[in-house]
Amino acid sequence: MLDTVSSADRPAVGAGPAPESAAAPRRRPGIRVSNASVTYRNGLTALKSASFEVPHGSIAALVGVNGSGKSTLFKAIMGFAPLSEGRIEILGTSVAEALRANAVAYVPQSEEVDWNFPVLVEDVVMMGRYGKMGFFRRPSKADHAAVAEALSRVAMADYRKRQIGELSGGQKKRVFLARALAQDGRVILLDEPFTGVDVGTEDAIVNLLRELAAEGRVMLVSTHNLGSVPEFCDYTVLLKRTVLASGPTREVFTRANLETAFGGVLRHFDLAVGDNAGATGILTDDERPFVVFPDPDPGTDVEAADIRSAPSAGPKDAGGAR
Ligand SMILES: Nc1ncnc2c1ncn2[C@@H]1O[C@H](COP(=O)(O)OP(=O)(O)OP(=O)(O)O)[C@@H](O)[C@H]1O
Numbered sequence: 001m002l003d004t005v006s007s008a009d010r011p012a013v014g015a016g017p018a019p020e021s022a023a024a025p026r027r028r029p030g031i032r033v034s035n036a037s038v039t040y041r042n043g044l045t046a047l048k049s050a051s052f053e054v055p056h057g058s059i060a061a062l063v064g065v066n067g068s069g070k071s072t073l074f075k076a077i078m079g080f081a082p083l084s085e086g087r088i089e090i091l092g093t094s095v096a097e098a099l100r101a102n103a104v105a106y107v108p109q110s111e112e113v114d115w116n117f118p119v120l121v122e123d124v125v126m127m128g129r130y131g132k133m134g135f136f137r138r139p140s141k142a143d144h145a146a147v148a149e150a151l152s153r154v155a156m157a158d159y160r161k162r163q164i165g166e167l168s169g170g171q172k173k174r175v176f177l178a179r180a181l182a183q184d185g186r187v188i189l190l191d192e193p194f195t196g197v198d199v200g201t202e203d204a205i206v207n208l209l210r211e212l213a214a215e216g217r218v219m220l221v222s223t224h225n226l227g228s229v230p231e232f233c234d235y236t237v238l239l240k241r242t243v244l245a246s247g248p249t250r251e252v253f254t255r256a257n258l259e260t261a262f263g264g265v266l267r268h269f270d271l272a273v274g275d276n277a278g279a280t281g282i283l284t285d286d287e288r289p290f291v292v293f294p295d296p297d298p299g300t301d302v303e304a305a306d307i308r309s310a311p312s313a314g315p316k317d318a319g320g321a322r
Contacts, residue, residue: 030218105185
């Protein structure tokens, strides 16, 4: 039986996880990955001894270069890729039990979907209800109501009779988010939800994810959009065939950790400001950049912010692009 979430489990959205003290009860993990390894049939170990936790009611970024194992981790959480060692727990149960309870929803990358397949928007969202239907998959009133509510939550109710292939990239993403909502997924895995979407749609998706976190759901978001991670992800998991670092974003999402995770792949500019010895750093792997301001008080956390576009002044080289 999957456990339920009380409001006591929920963090203040956007405020990051509450600090834990000896007196405070430990927040229950939504996803707990312990020493998990995945080896494909061709002998490649795509994930080695990965361990991390993401608590109830939070949004976690899954960040790493192409081939670092993000999709492999998603497949393991969805039960498609068996573990050669270790364990994954979802809402305190095994993967198999979480899948039986229909607790894990997946929002795919656009490339994974055949957009020529003739299917209506409302039919795609109805797929989220299949796990709750009988053998003949005849939708009940409740199923139709759940689909309508999910579509209106992502502002796509007017498109329900449209062919999915006719929609824009951002609209398609919202439809697949609606499918996850119709399923009532308590754990939602989102694969590159911001690729190819405009800023308005990205903001709409982020706001929705915040609402879902406030409802106690757990989101794991694979993204190359580094600039948006500190903005809306409470937790970060840095992946490079294993977990390099994981925990609250403000602790994990540091320049040093990002450089380790991305190595030479990450573009890195330092903007020297006048004679200021400290320099503003911009880290990007080509989507929205992540900006690191000089630390006014060395020894404390690095201050970070995101920008939506490159600064108008060109980068003054203090290390240059790598
Ligand atoms: N079915 C498979 N069989 C064998 N190797 C695989 C399989 N799927 C993925 N791999 C390999 O596992 C490694 C990790 O791939 P994965 O798709 O998990 O990376 P990723 O971080 O999701 O990459 P991207 O950012 O490009 O989506 C890669 O070297 C990939 O070639």
